[in-house]
Amino acid sequence: MRALVHDPAARVGLALAEVAEPEPAADEALVAVGAVSLNAGETRYVAQMRAPGEVPGWDAAGVVVRAAADGSGPPVGARVVTFGWGGAWAERRAVPIAETALVPDGVDLGDAATLPVAGVTALRALRGLGNVLGRRVLVTGASGGVGRFAVQLAAAMGAEVVAAVGAPARGEGLREIGATEIVHGEELEGLTADVAGVVDNVGGPLLARAFARLEPGGVVQAVGSSSEQPLVLDLEAERRRAGGTRLEIMTRGADSAADLTALVGLLAAGRLDPHVGLRRPWTDYEETVDALLGRRVAGKVVLDVTS
Numbered sequence: 001m002r003a004l005v006h007d008p009a010a011r012v013g014l015a016l017a018e019v020a021e022p023e024p025a026a027d028e029a030l031v032a033v034g035a036v037s038l039n040a041g042e043t044r045y046v047a048q049m050r051a052p053g054e055v056p057g058w059d060a061a062g063v064v065v066r067a068a069a070d071g072s073g074p075p076v077g078a079r080v081v082t083f084g085w086g087g088a089w090a091e092r093r094a095v096p097i098a099e100t101a102l103v104p105d106g107v108d109l110g111d112a113a114t115l116p117v118a119g120v121t122a123l124r125a126l127r128g129l130g131n132v133l134g135r136r137v138l139v140t141g142a143s144g145g146v147g148r149f150a151v152q153l154a155a156a157m158g159a160e161v162v163a164a165v166g167a168p169a170r171g172e173g174l175r176e177i178g179a180t181e182i183v184h185g186e187e188l189e190g191l192t193a194d195v196a197g198v199v200d201n202v203g204g205p206l207l208a209r210a211f212a213r214l215e216p217g218g219v220v221q222a223v224g225s226s227s228e229q230p231l232v233l234d235l236e237a238e239r240r241r242a243g244g245t246r247l248e249i250m251t252r253g254a255d256s257a258a259d260l261t262a263l264v265g266l267l268a269a270g271r272l273d274p275h276v277g278l279r280r281p282w283t284d285y286e287e288t289v290d291a292l293l294g295r296r297v298a299g300k301v302v303l304d305v306t307s
Helices: 040-044 115-128 145-156 204-211 235-241 257-268 282-293
Strands: 002-006 014-018 028-038 059-066 079-083 092-096 100-102 136-140 160-165 179-184 195-200 214-222 246-249 276-281 300-304
Touching (some): 028 115, 028 282, 040 282, 059 092, 079 115, 079 257, 115 145, 115 214, 136 145, 136 204, 145 300, 195 204, 204 214, 276 282
Parallel strands (some): 136 195, 214 246
Antiparallel strands (some): 002 014, 028 059, 028 092, 028 300, 059 079, 079 100
C-alpha cells in the first residue's frame, strides 16, 4: 500500500512510498483511510519523532475493512474516526478499538478526522480547568485547531471565553463560535479583566503574561508551544500576587473512544465547527506542510487519501 513516510532527504521530511500492510492485533480494526488531519507538532518534529521509512500520523477517518478479531468494536463497512501515535498517513491503518468512534453518514470524514488530537485535547484541557460555568476562560492561539475547538467547547460549557490571537485578522469568525472578547499579541492587548483559567497553545512570553492574569486559585493548562520560545516565570512574584495559581503541563492521553463519540455527536448535531482551513489531496503534501508550518492556515488542515 501507499503511505507518507519520513524521508530525511526530502524537503519537508516526507515522501509517498510503498510500505507493508499493517497487521492488526486482536483488539484492533483495519481501516481504509479516507482523510487525515495534520497537526503542527507531529509535522514540525517528524525528524525527531520518526525513523526513516516510518509512517507518521495521529488522526484519520475512514471505513472498517476488517473488524477486530476479539469481536469488539465496529463491523466491516462502518465509518469511523481513529487516533493512534502513528500510522495514520497511509491507505490503511490498524487502530485500537479504544481509540475508535463511529461516524454517522451525515458527517464528512474530513471533518471527523480533525477531532482526535485537536478536539480531544481541547475537551480534556477544559476539564482540567474544573467548572467553568459563568467564569472567564482565556484561550491562546485561538485561531488554530485546538484553539477553535476550545473556544467552542468552553462557550458550550457556559464560560465567558476570551480568545487570544497573534493579529486582529486571525480573530475573524471567533465571536461567531463563542468568543465574547478577542485580544491580541504577547501583551494580550485589550484584556479587560483577569481570568479563572487558561488553555494555552503558544507558550513562551505569552504564557507568562497569561499566567500573570490568573485570578487566585486559577489554572493554566499548557497544551502546546507554537512560539517555540522558553517560558520564564517569577514564581515568588506570583506567590505574592495571587495564591494557589497552578500551571499544569497537559498531555492528550489515551482511551479516547468515549470523547471521540461525544465530539462526533456535536459535529452531527451542527454544534461544533471543525473549521477546515485547508483541504487538499495527499499528493499535495509538500505545499500543505509549508502552509501549516508557515502559519498560513486558520483552523485545521485535512488531506484526502486518494488512490
